[in-house]
Amino acid sequence: MSRISFKHTTLLRLLLLHSLQAIASSSHESVASSSRRAPPNVIVVGGSSGMGKAAALCTVEKGGKCLLISRSKEKLLTAQQYLVEQVEGADVDIAILDMTDEEAVERFAKEDLNDNEWDGLVISAAGKAPHGPMMKLATSESRSMMESKFWGAYNCAKYFAPKLTHGGCVVLVAGILNRRPGLNCVPLAIANGALEALTKSLALEWGPRLRVNCLSPGFCDTERFDHLTAERKQKMLANTAASLPLQRVGEPKDMGEAIYYLLTAPFATGVILDVDGGHGIRQYASMTNDPMRKTS
Secondary structure (H helix, E strand, O other): OOHHHHHHHHHHHHHHHHHHHHHHHHHHHHHHHHHHOOOOOOOEEEEHHHHHHHHHHHHHHHHOEEHHHHHHHHHHHHHHHHHHHHHHOEEEEEEEEEOHHHHHHHHHHHHOOOOOOOEEEEEEOOOOOOOOOOOOOOHHHHHHHHHHHHHHHHHHHHHHHHEEEOOOEEEEOHHHHOOOOOOOOOOHHHHHHHHHHHHHHHHHOOOOOOEEEEEEOOOOHHHOOOOOOOHHHHHHHHHHHHOOOOOOOOOOHHHHHHEEEEEEHHOOOOOOOEEEOOOHHHOOOOHHOOHHHHHO
16 A cells, blocks of 8 residues: 655645635636626617616716617607717617517517627616506506517517627516506506516526516606696605605616616526615505595
8 A cells, every 4th residue: 555655745735725725816816807897788678768768878887888779769869869978988879679569679689689799688668557447448558558568578588688698687677566556557567567577487597698687666757757747747756755765756867777786786686676765665555645646
C-alpha cells in the first residue's frame, strides 16, 4: 500500500485551498459582472401613453433602447418625441401594430424583430373599460375588453417572447380590481384575472430561459381619464386619494419604475406585484362609500 508523507499531505492541502480560492474569486467576479449587466433593450406594447410610456422612459434613462408599439401613429410619434426630449441620445423606435390581430402580430415578429436583439417585453394595453352592472352591459362590451386587454397581450407574448434573449423577461400589466373588485367593473376585473393567471402559467412554461411577471396597479392618473370634465376628474382624484393610506393616487412614473424593477430583478418570476398606494387594504365595501364612485 502506498504511503503519503506529511510533506505531500501539506502540499495537497495547499493545492486544494488554492483551487477553492480560485473558484470563490471566479464566482465573486461572475456575481459582480451580473450585477453590472447592461441595461435591457425593451419592446413596449402600449408604449405610446400611460404606464407603457413611463416604463419606456425608465428604460432609456438607464441607457437601454426601446421599441414602442401601438395602433396610433400620432400617439407613437408624440411619445417618441417626448422620450428623446427627456433623455438626450435616447434610442427609441416605433411601430404601428394592432395587437388584437394575431396574424399581424405573428407576421411582425417574423419580419421585423431580430433574434436576441431584445431583452424585455412589456405589454400594457388598457383598452376602453366598460362600466355598469353586468345585467345591463352588452356581452359584446365584455368580449371587447377581453379582446383588447387579454387576447392582445396573449398574442404579443406568444409571438414576441421567442425573440427575447436568454434570461430576458416579459412583464404584463393587469390591475388590482380582480382581487379587490369595485362595483360595476366586471369586464375589467375578469381581464385582469386572466392576465395574472397567464403570468404564472407562462413563468412555469418559459423558465429558466425567460422570466414572466405582472404589475397589478391601483388607481393611476393616466390619459385614460382625459375624456372626463376637469371638475369631475378632479373630484374623482381627490376622493380616491383621500381613501388611500398614502393619500395620493398613482402616477405613471410609479408604475414605470415598478415595471422596470420586474424587468431587471433576476430572481423574480411568476410575481404579481401590487403597486396601489394601499388600495388592497382600504376599508370601503359598498357603492355608498366607494370614493372612486363619488363625484359629488
